[in-house]
Amino acid sequence: DPDSEWECTVEAPVNIALVKYWGKKDEKLILPYNDSISLTLDETVLGTRTTVSYSATYEEDCLVLNGEEQKISSRLENVIEEIRRAFRKHAVRNKMNAQNLMIMTRFRFRIVTENKMPTAAGLASSASGMACITFALCTALGIAESVDMSRLARLGSGSACRSIYGGLVQWEAGKEEDGSDSVAKQIYPAHAWPELRVLVLVVNGEKKKIGSTKGMQMSIETSDFMISRPKQCKDRIQEVCWAFQAKHFPALGEVIMKDSNTLHAICRDTLPPVNYLNETSEVLIEFVHDLNSIIGEVSVAYTFDAGPNCFLVFQEKHEHLLKWILSQTFLDSNGLLNTDKPKFDNDENLY
Numbered sequence: 001d002p003d004s005e006w007e008c009t010v011e012a013p014v015n016i017a018l019v020k021y022w023g024k025k026d027e028k029l030i031l032p033y034n035d036s037i038s039l040t041l042d043e044t045v046l047g048t049r050t051t052v053s054y055s056a057t058y059e060e061d062c063l064v065l066n067g068e069e070q071k072i073s074s075r076l077e078n079v080i081e082e083i084r085r086a087f088r089k090h091a092v093r094n095k096m097n098a099q100n101l102m103i104m105t106r107f108r109f110r111i112v113t114e115n116k117m118p119t120a121a122g123l124a125s126s127a128s129g130m131a132c133i134t135f136a137l138c139t140a141l142g143i144a145e146s147v148d149m150s151r152l153a154r155l156g157s158g159s160a161c162r163s164i165y166g167g168l169v170q171w172e173a174g175k176e177e178d179g180s181d182s183v184a185k186q187i188y189p190a191h192a193w194p195e196l197r198v199l200v201l202v203v204n205g206e207k208k209k210i211g212s213t214k215g216m217q218m219s220i221e222t223s224d225f226m227i228s229r230p231k232q233c234k235d236r237i238q239e240v241c242w243a244f245q246a247k248h249f250p251a252l253g254e255v256i257m258k259d260s261n262t263l264h265a266i267c268r269d270t271l272p273p274v275n276y277l278n279e280t281s282e283v284l285i286e287f288v289h290d291l292n293s294i295i296g297e298v299s300v301a302y303t304f305d306a307g308p309n310c311f312l313v314f315q316e317k318h319e320h321l322l323k324w325i326l327s328q329t330f331l332d333s334n335g336l337l338n339t340d341k342p343k344f345d346n347d348e349n350l351y
């Protein structure tokens, strides 16, 4: 019935890169300069929830992000267009009758999406956001099982392709010019290392000044460190996979911290330099190294994306100790900011 409306709601998680993607070979197709690997978090805490409804009676596609209607970006337009194309292929393959196919091609989408964390603050909201919209659109059209959603989500935001899968996920840059092999794959499911934990410290929930797209472009153009980056990433990804297989936290933690430091060294080597970290981030880096040297081995690792917020990776056995030390060190008795110390607004900023 062309006047009907359909609706579906899905959720998608954030992923945290352990070996980071930085730089594009192709801006439109979002083909990365290097391979990357990430951990997908539990979507019940951090992530995105999206409801898609569609009908032939809607005049145009529309997007409501965190309660406000937004203009659909050219990237999201690419995702929607590619999903429509995938749907037409699927319909023809499954011999959908011509009249229904005609009606379906007239459908327009209403996409209502909510992030559970600050948007565009280096908290991977674009990853879960684009993964979630892709998942919702594909589910609504009944093609979620028959397409590679990671390829589609990649067109919206590179890192989104990794949020399609749980656990340890690798995104291969790929060799094909059309991006057909630039997709994410699960290397290990989350239950392969169930004791792993990620704690997110929200240092600053504001929108960052230089978005990752702009930062990447500048680094590609000006940082010599980028030349050795693809090979370095391949080697580090192998180390991450090995550490995962052996469940060897010190080895994993070391690569995670080194790669985060490399990303921010590249940003500082960019002209003009880009600095995503702030004083609080620097204090946290020192804190983690001090803590590890007291414990006697790498038991906690930090990683920072294109923003000052800190992701701590550790094992469950250290969770209580770590949270206790963090709150003792950095929060005053009211759970409020201690100005000499890192800036967390309060306990609610620990996820």
Ligand code: PMV
Binding pocket: 016, 017, 019, 020, 021, 022, 036, 126, 127, 157, 158, 159, 160, 212, 213, 305, 306
């Ligand atoms: O997908 P984007 O454009 O938000 O870029 C993400 C880049 C980093 O978060 C810094 C690294 C990564 O691999 O996620």
